[in-house]
Every structure is written in structure tokens, then in C-alpha cells.
Amino acid sequence: MFERPRSGERAILVHAAAGGAPDTTEREEFVELATSAGAEVVDQLVCARKKPDPRFFIGKGKVEELADSVKANQADLIISSAPLSPSQERNLEKQLQARVLDRSGLILDIFAQRARTFEGKLQVELAQLRHLSTRLIRGWTHLERQKGGIGLRGPGETQLETDRRLIGKRIRQLKSRLGQVDSRRAMNRQNRIRAEIPTVALVGYTNAGKSTLFNALTDAGVYVEDKLFATLDPTMRKMELPEDSHAILVDTVGFVRDLPHELIAAFRSTLQETKEADLILHLIDASDPDRWQRVRQVNAVLKELEADQVPQIRVYNKIDKLDRRPRVTNNRKGEGRAVWLSAVTGEGISLLPEVIGDRLRRKKVNGTIRLKPSQGRLRAVLFDLGAVQAETALEDGGWLLELNLGEREFLRLLKRENLPADILQREAMTDSSEIAEQR
Numbered sequence: 001m002f003e004r005p006r007s008g009e010r011a012i013l014v015h016a017a018a019g020g021a022p023d024t025t026e027r028e029e030f031v032e033l034a035t036s037a038g039a040e041v042v043d044q045l046v047c048a049r050k051k052p053d054p055r056f057f058i059g060k061g062k063v064e065e066l067a068d069s070v071k072a073n074q075a076d077l078i079i080s081s082a083p084l085s086p087s088q089e090r091n092l093e094k095q096l097q098a099r100v101l102d103r104s105g106l107i108l109d110i111f112a113q114r115a116r117t118f119e120g121k122l123q124v125e126l127a128q129l130r131h132l133s134t135r136l137i138r139g140w141t142h143l144e145r146q147k148g149g150i151g152l153r154g155p156g157e158t159q160l161e162t163d164r165r166l167i168g169k170r171i172r173q174l175k176s177r178l179g180q181v182d183s184r185r186a187m188n189r190q191n192r193i194r195a196e197i198p199t200v201a202l203v204g205y206t207n208a209g210k211s212t213l214f215n216a217l218t219d220a221g222v223y224v225e226d227k228l229f230a231t232l233d234p235t236m237r238k239m240e241l242p243e244d245s246h247a248i249l250v251d252t253v254g255f256v257r258d259l260p261h262e263l264i265a266a267f268r269s270t271l272q273e274t275k276e277a278d279l280i281l282h283l284i285d286a287s288d289p290d291r292w293q294r295v296r297q298v299n300a301v302l303k304e305l306e307a308d309q310v311p312q313i314r315v316y317n318k319i320d321k322l323d324r325r326p327r328v329t330n331n332r333k334g335e336g337r338a339v340w341l342s343a344v345t346g347e348g349i350s351l352l353p354e355v356i357g358d359r360l361r362r363k364k365v366n367g368t369i370r371l372k373p374s375q376g377r378l379r380a381v382l383f384d385l386g387a388v389q390a391e392t393a394l395e396d397g398g399w400l401l402e403l404n405l406g407e408r409e410f411l412r413l414l415k416r417e418n419l420p421a422d423i424l425q426r427e428a429m430t431d432s433s434e435i436a437e438q439r
Contacts, residue, residue, distance in 0.1 A: 009038055009039050009040050009076075009077065010039075010040050010042050010073065010074060010075045010076055010077060011034055011039040011040060011041055011042065011075060011077040011078070011079050012041075012042060012043045012044070012045065012066065012069055012070065012073065012075045012077070012078050012079070013030060013031060013034055013041055013043075013044045013045070013079050013081070014044075014045050014047060014058065014062075014066065014078060014079065014080045014081065014082075015027045015030060015044065015045065015046045015047065015081050016046075016047040016048075016049065016057060016058055016080060016081060016082040017081065017082050018049065018050075018051060018052050018082065019049075019050065019051075020048050020049075020050070021046050021047060021048035022046075022081055025290050025293075026081070026257070027044075027046070027081075029256075029257065030079075030081045030103070031044070032207075033103070033106055033107065033110065033256075034079055034106065036110055037106055037109050037110045037113070038113070039077065039079065042073040042074075042075055043069045043072075043073050043075065045062065045065065045066060045069065047059070047062050052082070052088075054088075055087075055088065055091050056088060056091055056092055056095070057080065057082055057084055057085075057088050057092075058080075063092070063095055063096070066078065066096060067095065067096055070096050070097070070098050075098060076098050076099060077098060077099050077100075077101065078092065078096060078098050078099065078100045078101070079100075079101045079102070079103075079106055080100070080101070080102045080103065081102075081103050082102065082103070083102050083103065083104060084100070084102040089101075089102070104131065105131065107256070108124070108127055108128050108131055111124045111127065112124050112125075112128060119178070119181050122174055122177055122178055122181070123178065125170075125174060126171065126174040126175070126178065129167050129170060129171050129174070130171065132167065133164065133167050133168075133171075182272070185272065185273070190384055190385070197246070197247065197248055198247045198248070198278040198279065198360045199247065199248045199250060199273065199276065199277045199278055199279075200239065200247050200248065200249050200250065200277060200278065200279045200280070200281060200356060200360075201250045201252055201273055201274040201277035201279070201280050201281070201307075201310075202214055202249060202250060202251050202252060202280075202281045202283060203252050203255065203274060203280055203281070203282055203283065203298060203302070204254065204255065204282060204283030204284060204285075204298060204315075205254060205255055205256065205284075205285065205288075205294040205297065205298055206254025206255060206256050207254065207285070208254070208283045208284060208285045208288075208294075208317060209283060209285065209317045209318060209343045209344070210251055210252075210254060210283050211251060212317075212343040212344060213281075213283060213315070213317065213343040213349075214235065214237070214249065214251040216343050216346065216349050217239050217249060217349070217352065217353070218237035218238065218239050218249055219237075235250070235251045236248055236249070236250050236251075236273075237249055237251075239353070239356075240353065241353050241356060241357040241360070242353060242354055242357045243357065245357060245360075247278075247356065247360060250273045250274070250277065252271060252273065252274055253271070255297065255298045255301045256297075257297050271305050271307075272305075274302070274305060274307045274310070275305050275306055275307040275310070277307075277310055278310075278311075278360060278406075279310065279311050279312075279313065279356065279359055279360060280302070280307070280310050280311065280312045280313070281312075281313055281315050281352075281356075282295070282298065282312050282313070282314050282315065283315045283317055284314055284315065284316050284317065285317055285318055286316040286317060286318050286319055286321075286322055286324070286340065287318045287321035287322055295314075311359060313336060313337065313338065313339065313355060313356065313359060314337065314338040314339075315338070315339050315341065315352065316338060316339070316340045316341070317341060317342065317343050318342060318343075318344070319340050319341060319342050319347065319348070320342040320344060320345050320347065324340060325340075325347075326339075326340050326341050326342070326347045326348025326351060327339075327340050327348070327351075328340075328351050328355055335358065335359055336354075336355030336356075336358055336359060339351050339352050339355055365403070365404070365405055365406070365407050365410040365424065366389075366402075366403060366404040367402075367403060367424040367425055368400055368401065368402050368403070368424070368425045369382075369400075369401050369403055369423055369424050369425065370394075370398065370399075370400055370401075370425070371398050371399045371400075371401065372396075372398045373396065373397035373398050375398070378417060378419075379399055379401070381413070381417070382401060382403065382413075385405055385409060385413070386405075387403045387404060387405035387409070388401050388402070388403060389402045389403065389404050390402040403424065410424075
């Protein structure tokens with residue numbers, strides 16, 4: 001029986017995809033992912049197939065070529081760029097006598113290496129267990145499967161069922177702990193809303209320079225290195241803005257093409273900060289020839305997180321590699337739409353806080369709202385948001401509330417509570433500076 005190898009970093013990369021071979025850019029990114037995980041790439045094979053082989057994904061000829069390469073290079077790890085089913089991984093391992101991993105497993109391994117905080121480790125472990133739960137069978141191929149006949153009833157199925165139960169129990173524990181973390185995050189968001197402190201989320205393709213820019217804007221001292229997923233754990237710091245104002249800047253995990261769904265699910269509580277942000281800084285590597293493809297991939301993840309409606313400022317980083325000057329471009333409303341800068345040299349950094357401050361001078365919604373006695377929960381929500389300026393008790397037991405809150409918070413409230421848009425009487429939209437003058 002084949003025992004699955006448990007160690008080794010000498011890797012052969014198999015560039016494969018359904019419908020044809022990956023392009024050059026995808027292959028280069030895959031190599032960078034493998035080296036970021038600590039693998040020593042000793043060989044690479046490109047496989048072009050119209051449809052996957054049900055047994056190996058790649059064809060029998062490529063399997064034989066791969067087996068020869070494993071022997072010649074003394075490789076102990078095969079990494080496939082294409083997603084493999086549990087049975088395909090198991091079949092390739094038996095055939096090649098080497099450990100087999102697909103792209104999702106590789107990214108999970110990188111995340112496991114980089115997680116430092118308690119929350120980050122919980123999220124990565126949850127993602128790993130969800131991924132492992134579909135692949136338990138390959139870890140127990142040395143055990144006999146249950147068969148009919150005296151003396152032939154092995155313990156295999158019983159062990160697998162035990163493992164599934166233990167993994168299921170651990171997943172429930174992790175979800176419970178992460179639920180507590182999520183509750184604390186939600187409480188902190190409510191406190192920031194009440195204090196009228198805006199939140200700015202920094203997103204972008206991995207290795208676009210988010211941590212470098214984050215340090216430049218906040219003096220946070222976040223770890224920086226030129227490799228994929230150099231920093232994983234989310235960080236929040238106060239960022240100074242013009243006119244003695246400030247905001248909370250959130251450094252999120254880097255995005256990548258085909259980010260495993262297990263990771264998106266596990267990091268949803270962290271990425272919730274992006275969905276709830278008042279503004280998104282979308283960092284783009286201006287020197288990357290495939291930057292528009294990267295932009296589309298980041299926007300696709302934002303859409304999956306339901307954060308695609310949050311206002312964005314595009315930040316084009318690494319202009320020092322293009323010999324371009326820093327500048328700001330505006331949209332039709334005269335608002336800052338994009339900023340060109342270099343986070344490494346500091347060119348154009350001073351432009352960004354001005355553009356952020358201008359975009360964060362949010363419009364306010366003020367007016368009165370009449371609540372019935374049965375709407376006590378909604379009244380409590382409005383008080384929690386710090387939106388109630390004055391309250392009058394009505395004869396029928398209801399309340400007349402005078403509200404003042406940000407336009408974005410008001411629109412969120414309407415959607416979350418399923419309220420009609422005309423619920424606010426004498427509704428008016430004014431800039432926060434105008435409200436300050438009225439007071």
C-alpha cells in the first residue's frame with residue numbers, strides 16, 4: 001500500500017487548466033506562489049487539455065513524463081495549478097510516489113505560514129479543516145477497508161468516520177470563537193459610527209504594495225517583503241487627514257486570482273470591514289503589464305463580498321518604475337478618482353490624505369421619523385448609531401425622533417430594516433460642514 005509522503009520541498013510544477021494551458025502571466029504567478037511557500041522548483045511541465053482526465057486530470061502521457069521527472073530530479077512534491085479532486089490527488093500520489101497538492105492547497109499552506117495573530121490562526125485553521133474534510137480518505141490509504149468475510153473486516157471506515165466527527169467538532173468550535181471575534185468587531189464598528197470616525201479599507205492584488213503604503217500613511221511598522229501574501233493578519237491604525245480630522249485605515253489580506261472559497265468563507269468576518277467601510281483605497285501596481293486584469297479580479301472578489309457599491313479611490317503605486325510624476329485625476333463631479341504615487345520613495349504620498357479627506361466629507365441626512373410603539377427595536381438601533389438628536393414621546397406610545405446621520409449609514413439602515421425610502425420627514429441632504437455651521 002502507498003504511504004503518503006509527509007515532508008519535502010523539491011517541487012515540480014504542473015501548469016494545467018481545463019480548456020487549454022495557462023498563459024505566461026498565470027504560469028509566472030504560480031511559480032511565485034510556490035516559491036513564496038518555500039518550495040524549491042526543480043522542474044515545470046505545461047499541459048494543454050480540452051477537458052480533464054477523470055482519473056489524473058492530466059493525460060497518461062503527461063503522467064509518465066511527470067514520473068520520469070520525479071525520478072530524475074529527486075522531487076518529492078507535485079503542485080498542480082488546476083484544482084484537483086480528492087480522487088485525482090490520490091491517484092497521482094499512488095502513481096508518482098510523491099506528495100500532490102493543487103493551487104488551493106498551496107495558498108492555504110502559505111496562509112498557515114504567515115498567520116500570526118490569534119484571529120488569523122483561527123481563520124486559517126478553519127479554512128484548512130474545510131478543505132481537508134473532503135480529502136480525508138487519502139490520509140488513511142494504509143488502513144484496510146471493511147470487507148465481507150471472517151478476518152477481512154478492517155477498521156478503515158470506522159477511522160474515517162471518527163476523523164470526520166472530530167473535524168466537524170473542531171470546525172464548530174472555531175466558528176463559535178470567530179463568532180465572538182466578529183461580535184467584537186461589530187461593536188467596534190458601532191463605536192466608530194457613533195464617534196463619526198470614518199473607516200477606509202486598503203485593498204488590492206497581493207504584492208501591490210499595500211503594507212508599504214499602510215506604513216507610509218500610519219507609521220504602523222507592518223512587516224514588508226517583496227513576495228506574495230507577505231502580510232496576512234488585518235491591521236487597523238489611525239490615519240491623520242487635513243483639517244485636524246482622522247480616519248481608521250484597515251489593511252486587508254491581499255487578493256489573488258481564484259482565491260479559494262474556503263479562505264473567502266473563513267476570512268469573511270475580517271473582510272466585513274471592507275464591506276462596511278466608508279471608502280475603499282484600491283491599490284494597483286502601475287508597473288504591472290497585466291494591471292487591468294488584476295483590477296477586474298479584485299473587483300470580482302469585492303462583488304462576492306457585496307462591497308462593490310462602496311466608493312473607491314484607485315491608487316496607482318510604483319510610479320518610480322515608470323518614471324512618472326505624481327498626480328491626481330478627478331471624476332465628473334470633481335472628486336478625486338485616482339492618485340498616482342510611489343509608496344517606496346514617498347512621491348505623491350502627501351496627495352492621498354487630501355483626496356481621502358475630500359471624499360470623506362460625507363453628506364448628512366437630517367429630518368424626523370415617526371415610530372410606532374411596536375418599533376422599539378428600531379428606536380434602540382437609531383440610538384446605538386448615535387443618530388438621535390432629539391426625542392418626543394407621542395400620545396399613542398410611539399416616538400418622534402429627530403435624526404442626523406451619514407447618508408451611507410442611513411441607506412444601510414433602510415436596506416437592513418426593510419424600511420421605505422420616504423420614512424424620513426422633511427428629509428434634507430447637507431454636507432457635514434454645513435451642519436457644523438448650523439449648530
